[in-house]
Amino acid sequence: MDSMSEIPLRDLILSRETSVDFYHEARQGVTSRREAIDELEVIIDEIEDPFRRGVVLDLLGRREEARKMLYSCKDNVLCMHLLGKLLLEEGDSRTALGVLEEGWATCGAGEPRVGMLLCEALILEDKVEAAQDLLRKLPLEEDQPRICYLEGLLAQHEGEYHQALEYYTTAAEGNPDETRFQFRLGYMHSLYGQEERAIEAYRMCQRSTPLYAHAMINLGVLYEDAERFEEAITCYRLVLHSNANHGRARLYLRDAEASQSMYYDRDKEKENVRKHQVLQIPVTEFELSVRSRNCLQKMGIHTLGDLVNKSEAELLSYKNFGETSLQEIRKILNQKKLRLGEGVRSDDTFLLSVEGEAASLLGEPVSLLELSSRSQRCMDRLGIETISDLMQRNELELVSQKNFGVTSLNEVKRKLSDRGLNLANG
Numbered sequence: 170m171d172s173m174s175e176i177p178l179r180d181l182i183l184s185r186e187t188s189v190d191f192y193h194e195a196r197q198g199v200t201s202r203r204e205a206i207d208e209l210e211v212i213i214d215e216i217e218d219p220f221r222r223g224v225v226l227d228l229l230g231r232r233e234e235a236r237k238m239l240y241s242c243k244d245n246v247l248c249m250h251l252l253g254k255l256l257l258e259e260g261d262s263r264t265a266l267g268v269l270e271e272g273w274a275t276c277g278a279g280e281p282r283v284g285m286l287l288c289e290a291l292i293l294e295d296k297v298e299a300a301q302d303l304l305r306k307l308p309l310e311e312d313q314p315r316i317c318y319l320e321g322l323l324a325q326h327e328g329e330y331h332q333a334l335e336y337y338t339t340a341a342e343g344n345p346d347e348t349r350f351q352f353r354l355g356y357m358h359s360l361y362g363q364e365e366r367a368i369e370a371y372r373m374c375q376r377s378t379p380l381y382a383h384a385m386i387n388l389g390v391l392y393e394d395a396e397r398f399e400e401a402i403t404c405y406r407l408v409l410h411s412n413a414n415h416g417r418a419r420l421y422l423r424d425a426e427a428s429q430s431m432y433y434d435r436d437k438e439k440e441n442v443r444k445h446q447v448l449q450i451p452v453t454e455f456e457l458s459v460r461s462r463n464c465l466q467k468m469g470i471h472t473l474g475d476l477v478n479k480s481e482a483e484l485l486s487y488k489n490f491g492e493t494s495l496q497e498i499r500k501i502l503n504q505k506k507l508r509l510g511e512g513v514r515s516d517d518t519f520l521l522s523v524e525g526e527a528a529s530l531l532g533e534p535v536s537l538l539e540l541s542s543r544s545q546r547c548m549d550r551l552g553i554e555t556i557s558d559l560m561q562r563n564e565l566e567l568v569s570q571k572n573f574g575v576t577s578l579n580e581v582k583r584k585l586s587d588r589g590l591n592l593a594n595g
Contacts, residue, residue: 176198178198178199178205178208178209178212179208179212181194181195181198182195182198182209182212182216182221182224182225183212183215183216183221187218187220187221187247188247189247189250189280189282189283191220191221191224191247192224192227192251192254193346193347195224195225195228196228196377196378197346199228199378205228205378206228206229209225209228209229210229212225213225213226213229219238219239219241219242219245219248220239220242220245220247220248220251222238223235223238223239223248223251223252224251226238227251227255227379228378228379229379230379230380230411230412232255232259232379232412235255236252236255239251239252239255240252243271243275244275246272246275246276246279246280246283249268249269249271249272249275249283250269250272250280250282250283250286252265252268253265253268253269253272253283253286253287253290254286256268257286257289257290257293257349258348258349258381258383259382259383260383262289262290262293262294263294265286265290266287266290266291266293266294269283269286269287269290270287272287273287281307281308281312282312282315284303284306284307285307285312285315285316285319287303288300288303288304288307288319289318289319289322291303292319292322292323292326293322295326297323297326297327300319300323301323304316304319304323313343314339314340314341314342314343314344314347314350315340315344315347317336317337317339317340317343318336318337318340318347318349318350318353320336321333321334321335321336321337321340321353322353324336325353325357330357330360330361333353333357334354334357334358334361337350337353337354337357338354340353340354341354341370341373345373346377348373348374348377348381348384351370351371351373351374351384352370352371352374352381352383352384352387354370355367355368355369355370355371355374355384355387355388356387358370359387359391364391364394364395367387367391368388368391368392371384371385371387371388371391372388374388375388375407379411380407380408380410380411382408382411382412382415382418385404385405385407385408385418386404386405386408386417386418386421388404389401389402389404389405389421389425390421392404393421393424393425393428398425398426398428398429399429401421401425402422402425402426402429405418405419405421405422405425406422409422444565444568445568445574445575447473447505447507448472448473448474448477448507448565448568449472449473449474450472450473450505451471451472452465452470452471452472452473452475452476452501455501457497457501458493458494458497460489460490460494461490461494461497461498463489464484464487464489464490464494467487468484468487473501473502473505473507474568474570476498476502476507476509477502477507477508477509477510477511477565478566479509479510480509480510481495481509481510484498484509511565530556530588530590531555531556531557531560532555532556532557533555533556534554534555534556535548535553535554535555535556535558535559537556538556538559538581538584538585539584540580540581540584541577541580543573543577544573544577544580544581547567547570547573547577550570551566551567551570556585556590559581559585559592560585560590560591560592560593561593562592562593563592563593564578564582564592567581567592
């Protein structure tokens, strides 16, 4: 068979002899060319044959129009074959069964590929005995990958999943460009918890034109399970790009975007919890000289949180606290990825940028925020009386306080955010 990428697209669509493989050949030809869609838009106006026109309409993503065109020529077995194939790809096996039964009755045994699709529809509609009977009548040498695929469907229906996986693997290896084979293979791999293999199979479907929506939905779900939210979102957007009214894709996209936000928030919260725990560590747990230990005690510094609220200048200004003691302090803070002055109150010039209604709240008492009793006690300990006082504090400074954890911090941030305000950076 000629390579589809070597045949001019116009010749492929308008002149190549039609057969049950024509759609597959046209799909391959379109997939291998960057400008194929633009070419098809030009070619379609020249096509009168309903089968060729139906093929091009589908490749352009206009599946509803393609269906109507194919329905209009029910006496053409190629139209019935393609229509049944498209319906099966969409998961509408019931409608596909009616179409393919009609097509099979028209062509008899003259077109085994119609019989194979009919066999698939029968299995999916739980008419296994009829499918097995039909399968026995089909020439097994006709298309071994498709026969393996049908055997896989039967095995899956009977719950023989391992055997089904073997059949689907053989089918996909024999015809890797057949998206339904890859879809079933991906599904079976996912049942066995082989996520990476499932992803690989579903990604093979991603190359097809038009897009195989069911495969992309399943691929997106696998990406979400692996917390690969950007890739999941891309899958759902691809589906919506080809069908803006795809309900599941729209729903899953919202969930993935929400999960992505929650994922980042969860990471940040974990980091806040870790830092909060570190800041509560008593300075007595570290090896310090007697001089340094005594100085810290006299300055009221009991935890690492107390320590990072001091600048180097403040420590050096204290009697008997010199450069040697400062080096000791730097060393223990470096061990915990902290630094002196990290929790020092930020410059309050940022308050000048607050405008409008939010600015009128700066002088209001912090009690206006209606904080929980635990959070309010922290405000009292820090001498925070107004909202302006609170906004000059940063997250680290707050969580370094005893009994003020991530939950309290999130409460304060939320209350400020509701009013268009925020804590200081730092």
